[in-house]
Amino acid sequence: xxxxxETETARRSAHEAFARSERxxxxxxxxxIAAVGAFFVFPDYMALGxxxxxxxxxxxxxxxxxxYAGIITLGHAAYFGAGAYxxxxxxxxxxxxxxxxxxxxxxxxxxxxxxxxxxxxxxxHGLTLLMxxxxxxxxxxxxxxxxxxxxxxxxxxxxxxxWPLLGTFEYDLWGHTYYWYALTxxxxxxxxCRRIVHSPFGRSLVGIKNNTARMHAIGxxxxxxxxxxxxxxxxxxxxxxxxxxxxxxxxxxxxxSFARSGAVLxxxxxxxxxxxxxxxxxxxxxxILEDELAKLSPEFWEFGIGLLxxxxxxxxxxxxxGAADALTRRLFPGKRP
Amino acid sequence: MTTxxxxxxxxxxxxxxxxxxxxxxxxRDVDLSLSRGARHALIGPNGAGKTTLVNLITGVVRxxxxxxxxxxxxxxGLSREDRVKRGMARTFQINQLFRDLxxxxxxxxxxxxxxxxxxxxxxxxxxxxxxxxxxVDILLTLDLAxxxxxxIRELPYGRQRLAEIAITLGxxxxxxxxxxxxxxxxxxESHIILDVIAALDDDIAILIIEHDMDIVFRFxxxxxxxxxxxxxxxxxxxxxxxxxxxRAVYLGEDTDV
Numbered sequence: 001x002x003x004x005x006e007t008e009t010a011r012r013s014a015h016e017a018f019a020r021s022e023r024x025x026x027x028x029x030x031x032x033i034a035a036v037g038a039f040f041v042f043p044d045y046m047a048l049g050x051x052x053x054x055x056x057x058x059x060x061x062x063x064x065x066x067x068y069a070g071i072i073t074l075g076h077a078a079y080f081g082a083g084a085y086x087x088x089x090x091x092x093x094x095x096x097x098x099x100x101x102x103x104x105x106x107x108x109x110x111x112x113x114x115x116x117x118x119x120x121x122x123x124x125h126g127l128t129l130l131m132x133x134x135x136x137x138x139x140x141x142x143x144x145x146x147x148x149x150x151x152x153x154x155x156x157x158x159x160x161x162x163w164p165l166l167g168t169f170e171y172d173l174w175g176h177t178y179y180w181y182a183l184t185x186x187x188x189x190x191x192x193c194r195r196i197v198h199s200p201f202g203r204s205l206v207g208i209k210n211n212t213a214r215m216h217a218i219g220x221x222x223x224x225x226x227x228x229x230x231x232x233x234x235x236x237x238x239x240x241x242x243x244x245x246x247x248x249x250x251x252x253x254x255x256x257s258f259a260r261s262g263a264v265l266x267x268x269x270x271x272x273x274x275x276x277x278x279x280x281x282x283x284x285x286x287x288i289l290e291d292e293l294a295k296l297s298p299e300f301w302e303f304g305i306g307l308l309x310x311x312x313x314x315x316x317x318x319x320x321x322g323a324a325d326a327l328t329r330r331l332f333p334g335k336r337p
Numbered sequence: 338m339t340t341x342x343x344x345x346x347x348x349x350x351x352x353x354x355x356x357x358x359x360x361x362x363x364x365r366d367v368d369l370s371l372s373r374g375a376r377h378a379l380i381g382p383n384g385a386g387k388t389t390l391v392n393l394i395t396g397v398v399r400x401x402x403x404x405x406x407x408x409x410x411x412x413x414g415l416s417r418e419d420r421v422k423r424g425m426a427r428t429f430q431i432n433q434l435f436r437d438l439x440x441x442x443x444x445x446x447x448x449x450x451x452x453x454x455x456x457x458x459x460x461x462x463x464x465x466x467x468x469x470x471x472x473v474d475i476l477l478t479l480d481l482a483x484x485x486x487x488x489i490r491e492l493p494y495g496r497q498r499l500a501e502i503a504i505t506l507g508x509x510x511x512x513x514x515x516x517x518x519x520x521x522x523x524x525x526e527s528h529i530i531l532d533v534i535a536a537l538d539d540d541i542a543i544l545i546i547e548h549d550m551d552i553v554f555r556f557x558x559x560x561x562x563x564x565x566x567x568x569x570x571x572x573x574x575x576x577x578x579x580x581x582x583x584r585a586v587y588l589g590e591d592t593d594v
Contacts, residue, residue, distance in 0.1 A: 007474070010482045014441055014473045017486055073557075200449045200465060201458035207446045210435040217395070217433065218447045218508060219421030220455065318475035 022198045031280045035183055039176075047175035052287050053182040054243050057189055059268045059279035061236035064118035066195055066265075067274030069229050070209030071122070072130055074261050075137030076237060078117070081256030083110040083238025085144060085151060088245040092159040093150070099162050099181070099246050106242025107235045114234020115227065122226045127210075134258065141256040160245060170251075178247045185243060189236055193276055196232070205229055206274075266305070270312050272319025281320050346409065348373050348542040349394070349425070349512045354403035356393055356566075363389045365567035366403065371512065375542040378557035379552075382586060386566040387546045390432070391516055394544075395427050396420050408511060426510035428501040430517045430546075434489045440500055441485040444472040447507030475506045479533055495526045502533060514536070515545040519552055531555060554578070562586070 037051055038163035049131055058080050065071040083106035091097040117277045121132050151157055164170045169177045196202045208215050208222055215222050245251045254260065263286070271282020289308065293301035349371040356364040363386045366468055371377050381387055392398045396417040404413045407423050415423075435443050448468045463469070476482040479499050484492060489500060492538040498518060505513055519527040519535060531552055538541065547553050553560065553574075560577045562569040564586055570577065577583055 006475060006482075008478060010485065011470050011473045012467050012486060015463065015466070017441065018445075018461075018469055022461045022463055142432040195461075196458050198461050199458045200454045200460075200462045200468070201456060203442070203462050204446060204449065204455040206438065207435050207532070210437055211433050214429075214435065214504070215446075215450075216417045217421065217427055217429075218450045218504060219418045220450050221418055 027244050028277070031277060032187065039179060040077055043174065043176070046179040048291060050178045050182050050247050051244075053179070053186050054240050054247065054286055055264070055267065055287060056197070056279050056283045057182075058237055058240040058244070059187045059271070059283045060190065060193055060276065061082050061187075061233045061240065062264050063273065063276060063279050064193060064196070064233040064236070065230055066268065067240050067278070068209065069203060069205040069226055071226065071230065072126075073132035073133040074258070074265065075135070076233075076264055077256050077260035078133075078137040078140045079110040079114050079234035079237035080241040080244070080260065080264075081137075081140065081144070082113045082234075083107055083241030084245040084251045084255040085157065085241075086159045086238070087242035088108065088160045088251040089150060091161055091236070092157055095319075097161050097163040099165050102162070103185070103239055103242035103246060106245065107239035110238020110241065111231050111235030114238075115231040118227045118230035118234070122223060122230060134261070137256060137258065137261055141229055141253055144253055144256060151253075153250075154253060157245075157249065160249045160251070162246045162249060173265075175247070178243075182243055182247070185239065189239065190276070193236075196229075197276065201225070201228075266309055268319075270309060270319055272321035275318075275321055278319050278321050285320065344544055345372055347371060347406070348375070348408055349544070350406040351390075352404050352406070353376060353396065354390070354393055354400050354405065356389060356398065356400050363566045364393060364400070365565070367563075367566075367568055369544075369561060369568075371542040372512055373495045373511075373542055374539050375544070376556055376558045377542070377544050378553045378560045379544060379563060380548075380553055380560060381545045381563035381569075385563040388516070389566075390563065391427065391514055391546060395425065395514065421508060424509075424511035425514070426505035426508040427514040428511070428516055428518055429504055430520050432494075432497050432501055434497060434500055434504070436490040437488060439486050439488055440476065440492065440503070441469075441472055441502055443489060444475050444503050444507050445469060447504045448472050448475075451508050471508065475503050477502050478536075479506075495529065498522055498530055499533060502530075506537075510541060512542045512544070515543060515547075517547055518545065519547070519549055524549075527552065 039046065062076050065073065086109035087102045087106035090102050096102060117136050121129060121136065124132055145153055162171065165177055167179055171177055204220060204225060208220070208225060212222060241255060244255065267282040267286045268279055269282065270286060271280065272278030286305065289304060290301060293304040312319060318325065347370045351367055351369045353366040353368060354364055355366055363495065369391060373402065379387055379390065393400050396415060400413065404411055406412065407420065407425055412420050412423065435446065445468055448471045449465065452468060454465045454468050473482065473485065476485055479502065481496065481499055483502055484496060489497060492500065502518065517533065519530045522530060527549065534556060545556060557574055559571065560574055561571045562577060562583050569582055570580055
């Protein structure tokens with residue numbers, strides 16, 4: 001084999017490797033089939049289903065920064081809550097209830113807040129960053145508490161009135177309309193996430209997560225990259241918050257709470273970080289388990305969630321999807337998961 | 338991004354560069370000059386301030402006095418990234434690699450940063466054929482192509498050291514700082530690293546910081562000896578080997594000069 005043949009072969013297999021990592025796999029259809037199937041199998045559970053879809057979108061937005069860029073945060077609810085309040089206040093105070101634009105408005109407000117806070121926060125790392133993200137969410141919650149005239153304070157924001165979707169589909173008692181609405185929004189946001197993580201930009205985020213010092217040494221504007229993905233993630237969390245406000249027609253301080261920031265982190269870790277679909281699996285498992293355990297034992301349901309988290313962290317470092325990958329590799333050795 | 342300079346003009350220059358950490362004067366008025374294609378070694382006993390000097394030149398720490406010029410331009414106030422963009426690349430004494438990524442992806446990250454492709458977030462990475470091709474070509478020249486699809490963490494240490502160099506080549510540097518490139522590699526394998534360094538493009542000015550005197554004397558055309566943060570002596574290898582002051586400094590150390 002001569003030199004140029006060798007070059008040709010090496011190049012071809014390199015291109016193939018890049019293309020392979022971006023290719024759609026049949027397993028990727030499963031969560032969407034499940035989501036559509038759930039509508040027909042459990043039509044009475046669509047209110048819960050809608051909340052699950054919203055939580056998945058929120059967890060997905062966290063995966064962009066945590067799973068890909070390695071930004072650890074305990075304050076992601078700040079952006080979910082900012083979106084929820086922005087959407088809610090648009091309707092309650094300004095009387096604009098068109099659902100799609102109101103949701104996008106929530107996303108835009110959260111993204112703007114994400115850009116400003118991220119610009120400052122992302123100069124820090126590790127424990128300092130963790131505490132600052134936590135503090136940001138607490139500050140925002142206290143602000144919302146104080147600005148009672150606008151937010152309703154502790155009593156919550158009332159008077160949200162959302163118009164029919166696309167001017168046609170009314171909000172129904174079973175939550176069917178909102179289930180399809182949330183599923184569509186989730187799917188579109190997922191396509192955006194998938195596009196980003198497979199782009200050169202997305203790959204550079206993984207580089208930052210792997211070794212920030214080396215990224216500096218190859219000329220990466222690390223801070224700018226992190227602020228960019230943080231803004232996108234905050235915007236997506238805000239869209240989730242906007243959907244939440246619209247589907248409940250009510251917003252309380254709870255949307256900004258530490259409990260919400262913590263729960264989304266747990267959902268993502270349980271499902272598997274840095275693989276997009278971890279958000280789907282973790283969130284569904286978490287919320288369905290929560291629902292079932294609460295029926296079983298209204299006082300101790302959190303015990304079951306805690307136990308699940310301990311087991312996953314101790315035994316499946318890659319979350320439930322990581323465990324599934326390991327199992328696939330054992331059953332079909334040599335096959336790529 | 339090499340800017341054209343006259344053949345004998347310095348590509349990298351430091352002028353009376355100084356740095357103190359509290360009472361400790363770690364860099365004392367260091368003048369260093371590398372012209373195009375230089376093969377320059379920086380040696381000195383432990384604690385002489387070699388790593389600090391590299392950190393000053395690359396912009397990891399800021400000097401208290403003096404200036405640094407790259408291709409004739411003062412870069413003393415520039416960030417790490419801006420120095421890299423102007424043609425300065427470095428390797429690390431302890432591997433700084435993207436351990437979860439394959440060898441190919443490691444180098445492609447570097448190439449994509451140089452070409453600006455890494456800014457793009459709305460198209461698949463596989464579309465950037467030129468980036469992938471260039472990464473593959475670098476791997477071929479370093480004999481790493483066989484490991485292209487191997488994640489870095491699964492690679493033997495000596496091969497990881499080669500990947501360190503491969504990443505810098507993705508920057509197409511005009512100045513390359515090699516911080517103990519053979520550190521941690523068994524001496525039986527260090528010749529592989531040295532062969533790779535010897536085969537690097539003649540246009541690149543190389544500053545090598547090294548403890549292994551075999552490597553230094555095989556590689557360097559100029560040697561600077563650093564002691565207590567200042568330049569003790571500079572000259573061609575033959576002169577350094579004979580220098581009484583250098584012998585005195587290394588006396589009691591295991592290194593055979």
